[in-house]
Amino acid sequence: MEGRPHEAVDKGPIASNSRPNYFRSALQNGEFVYTAEVVLGRDHNAGEAEKFVKEASGHPEGIKVISLTDLPGGNPALPPEAFASYVFEHNLTPIAHLSGKDGNRSFLEGRLHALARIGVENILALTGDAGNEGFAGKPKPVHDLDSVLILYLLRSLRGSVLGESEPKVACTPFDFFAGAVVNPYKVREPDLLMQLYKLQLKVAAGAQFIITQIGYNLRKLYELKQYMAREGMGHLPLLANVYVPTAKIARMMQSGKLAGCIVTEEFIRSLEGKKKPQRLERAALMVAAVEDLGFSGAHIGGFGLSHADFMTILERASAIGKDWRGRMDELIFTYPNEFYLLPLGQDGFSDATGDYQTTRTKPHPSFVQRMSESIYCHAIQDGSLGARFFGTRLKSQATTGSWRHRLWRTLLAPSTFYRKAALGCISCGDCMQDHLNYVGCTMRGCFKELRNGPCGGSRVDGTCEDRPEQPCIWNQIYLGALAVGDDPKKFAHILIPARDWSLDRTNALVNRFAGLDNAGKRIDFAKITKDDNSC
Numbered sequence: 391m392e393g394r395p396h397e398a399v400d401k402g403p404i405a406s407n408s409r410p411n412y413f414r415s416a417l418q419n420g421e422f423v424y425t426a427e428v429v430l431g432r433d434h435n436a437g438e439a440e441k442f443v444k445e446a447s448g449h450p451e452g453i454k455v456i457s458l459t460d461l462p463g464g465n466p467a468l469p470p471e472a473f474a475s476y477v478f479e480h481n482l483t484p485i486a487h488l489s490g491k492d493g494n495r496s497f498l499e500g501r502l503h504a505l506a507r508i509g510v511e512n513i514l515a516l517t518g519d520a521g522n523e524g525f526a527g528k529p530k531p532v533h534d535l536d537s538v539l540i541l542y543l544l545r546s547l548r549g550s551v552l553g554e555s556e557p558k559v560a561c562t563p564f565d566f567f568a569g570a571v572v573n574p575y576k577v578r579e580p581d582l583l584m585q586l587y588k589l590q591l592k593v594a595a596g597a598q599f600i601i602t603q604i605g606y607n608l609r610k611l612y613e614l615k616q617y618m619a620r621e622g623m624g625h626l627p628l629l630a631n632v633y634v635p636t637a638k639i640a641r642m643m644q645s646g647k648l649a650g651c652i653v654t655e656e657f658i659r660s661l662e663g664k665k666k667p668q669r670l671e672r673a674a675l676m677v678a679a680v681e682d683l684g685f686s687g688a689h690i691g692g693f694g695l696s697h698a699d700f701m702t703i704l705e706r707a708s709a710i711g712k713d714w715r716g717r718m719d720e721l722i723f724t725y726p727n728e729f730y731l732l733p734l735g736q737d738g739f740s741d742a743t744g745d746y747q748t749t750r751t752k753p754h755p756s757f758v759q760r761m762s763e764s765i766y767c768h769a770i771q772d773g774s775l776g777a778r779f780f781g782t783r784l785k786s787q788a789t790t791g792s793w794r795h796r797l798w799r800t801l802l803a804p805s806t807f808y809r810k811a812a813l814g815c816i817s818c819g820d821c822m823q824d825h826l827n828y829v830g831c832t833m834r835g836c837f838k839e840l841r842n843g844p845c846g847g848s849r850v851d852g853t854c855e856d857r858p859e860q861p862c863i864w865n866q867i868y869l870g871a872l873a874v875g876d877d878p879k880k881f882a883h884i885l886i887p888a889r890d891w892s893l894d895r896t897n898a899l900v901n902r903f904a905g906l907d908n909a910g911k912r913i914d915f916a917k918i919t920k921d922d923n924s925c
């Protein structure tokens with residue numbers, strides 16, 4: 391364990407409750423950090439988790455950062471805020487996962503206040519898996535805030551003012567250290583590019599460290615690192631997820647039961663018949679590789695692993711050191727015709743100096759797309775005839791309910807029929823179809839009703855995590871943007887605010903002209919406006 395960071399003590403910023411934050415300070419000091427993912431189950435008696443924490447605390451060179459899951463796999467479970475104090479009591483540092491799938495924005499904010507109150511700075515923001523069976527059946531999905539919007543909420547809580555509208559709400563600032571997840575293992579171009587764009591949006595929204603999804607293709611991790619460096623994110627701490635699966639768990643990942651994990655048949659075969667020491671050795675190899683490649687840390691997990699197993703991984707990784715390069719065949723498992731962002735280099739990795747291999751062919755726009763784009767350009771977007779005519783009339787009378795206001799609303803009523811018939815509109819009243827190039831409504835077409843890019847859960851063939859019979863709509867949106875000559879990279883820098891539920895079941899076009907919807911509240915982190923698009 392010589393040269394490893396475990397002896398380090400906190401030198402980082404002091405949170406408002408004066409608890410040391412080893413995780414943040416070690417990353418700031420450039421140390422390679424190990425985190426252990428401890429899965430909290432459906433029981434308040436977290437005996438296994440307690441045992442792990444006790445053992446880690448008692449080991450002078452043990453794991454110092456405990457990452458606590460938030461209702462993982464879509465199952466009911468003990469939340470991280472119920473266990474973080476136990477981690478603190480054992481002089482370790484918690485990372486609390488916070489997923490938007492089970493609670494709305496108010497509940498999530500309340501949970502963040504609770505986490506701040508017990509001194510938890512490190513928050514990993516997640517959209518969350520689709521729900522599994524809960525008490526008396528499948529639970530109601532919430533997904534009010536996606537991971538990007540949770541990061542933006544965290545950013546607001548770091549300051550002292552909450553909310554965009556007046557009167558603004560003041561609260562005691564808390565120095566959250568916000569993390570995001572990225573899935574760099576996608577095998578198709580739309581899935582992969584949309585993941586990378588969403589990562590950029592997460593960083594713009596406030597992510598301060600990044601942890602990858604589970605995967606077994608080191609070339610993809612290498613590409614992620616190159617992409618982050620090229621796109622101005624190279625300064626952010628990047629931790630590789632090193633999960634130790636059995637063949638059975640890998641098979642579950644492949645089947646989609648563990649969402650978003652890309653696992654090849656060859657990788658599963660490599661695990662068959664392997665005992666624990668061999669599986670720990672493979673994990674150690676990956677830890678050695680990512681440390682040598684300049685990652686900031688390894689986020690280690692695995693069903694039934696003891697703290698002693700973790701120490702075996704760390705010790706073997708230290709012994710392997712730079713020799714991992716002679717064992718690349720154990721680290722890169724690839725699909726036939728898998729899409730890579732960069733061309734193949736000479737060392738088995740991608741060529742870091744190569745151009746992005748994104749598609750140069752333009753798909754055909756659908757009839758609905760062409761017609762809707764044309765209507766938008768000529769009648770809806772700012773400065774168009776329709777916007778000028780209805781805007782002046784509806785903006786001045788948006789809340790009056792006068793007969794004139796009712797007349798203009800009645801004239802615009804047929805637009806709802808068009809949106810429903812052509813675009814699958816559910817009348818959320820806060821439309822973002824122009825941003826999606828009229829490919830379809832994610833309030834209906836995305837199981838998680840996401841507004842800022844895909845979750846990490848799409849399957850190898852590009853279908854939805856929860857609805858394998860249909861494509862992930864965000865892949866279609868990527869292709870749809872290309873089809874109409876737009877740049878899908880806009881999804882890397884334009885943040886769509888959380889849906890305004892006061893507009894539910896109202897006419898989105900009226901709301902747009904009246905200035906009530908999200909159009910004026912979108913945040914373009916690159917300062918690019920819709921006006922730049924050619925219509």
Ligand code: SF4
Binds near residue numbers: 835847855
């Ligand atoms: S449609 Fe795509 S982004 Fe939405 S839940 Fe399914 S896989 Fe996730």
